[in-house]
Amino acid sequence: MTDLLIDCGNTRLKWRLQEQGVVQRSGVMLVRDVNLTQLQACLPDKVGVLYWASVAVVKIGLCLEAWAQQKNISCHQMTTQHQWQDLRNGYEQPQQLGVDRWLAMIAARQHTRRAVCVVDCGSAITFDYVSAEGQHEGSYIMPGARLMGQALVRDTAQINVIHAVVDSTEPGTATGPAALAGCQQMVHYGVGGLVKDAQALGYEILLCGGDAMAIAEELDLPYLEELVLDGLARVAGLVKH
Template sequence: MTDLLVDIGNTRLKWRLQQQGAVHRSGAILVRDLNMAQLQAILPEAAGAMYWASVGDDAQGLCVAAWAHEKNIPCHQITTQDCWQDLTNGYQQTQQLGVDRWLAMVAARQHTRNAVCVVDCGSAITLDYVSAQGHHEGSYIIPGARLMSQALARDTAQINITHRALENIHPGTSTAQAVLAGCFQMAHYGVCALVREAQGQGYEILLCGGDGLAIANELGVTYVEQLVLDGMAQLAGLHQL
């Protein structure tokens, strides 16, 4: 059977169509564009079932579920759990742990049985620490460069920032460039320092998220592009990693 996996993040909706573990198609859209027309245009209808998870608002999840209902595709929402196999949630209130981070840890547990630090470099940067026994030991959450620059622009007068990819990370020659470069450097060096600290403590490192590849290449650690969707597939019993 062909299965459709959908991950609704803070910035992007990521999806992939797979059959018996083999990925046939995949894609993404910005969640600000999320509506029925967009879903009609991008999501494949040839799915026997859909599995979805969301850290966005309820309306986004309802939109995805409504699309599946309209296409007569059985729809299964994935949420954060207390435990899965030997992986245990370390949060005092289970559901406060974002489902994307839970799924990334599920996938990471299949990649390695060593102690592992899962680093997701998305809109926010999260680091989740899992012991060799599978216990989630805790987390760090820090704003990504875009969120930091947005906060500075919102709370400081006369800063007008057009968000775009940085051509370099040298000191800026305008206020907007200086903010973007400074926030990028803060996020970049913060992640690198925490990763090196985790390595020194014996953790294996797995990175994911849109800004994670550059850091993974710099530090020589493993990057898995679709770690969250891998975890969703694993949790749903669709394939073995």
């Protein structure tokens, strides 16, 4: 049986094809490019079951379901739960916790049984704290560098960071590069400070998300690119080899 796993974030859609738990193929596409034609062109043809989770707009999920129906593929959407095995959702309204973060925490529990802080660096940056007993203790959510830059462009006159290319370790010598460098420094020091605080409290740190690799290298921390897909596979009852 071939299983297709899809994690659809705000910016990227990531997919992975598994057969009896063995990863066969994987890929990425931009969410803004997702439509039925693009899915037909980019996703594998021979699929038995589709398991998907999304924090993107509703039309993306409808598009995935339409693709699966056209292919006559069994389709299962994964959503945030109150509890999965010994992991307990700490939100007062569990469904408000993004399913990508929930799945990442599920996968993190397979990596370590210690207290763990899952840091997802995507369009937004999220910190989710889980005790050694599996209790989700709460979260921090902050904008990523790109969202901060967009806010500056939108709400401040005469700032354009769209074409700016900067070394984020140096102050900018024009308004656009200075704004972009400032946003990147905010992310660098914000994430670094919270990571150090979490480590001081005994949390193991796991990073995921499209912008996390550079941060993981700087802080010498583990980067798990497919943590959300790994959690999705766990909930679906699949095992990755």
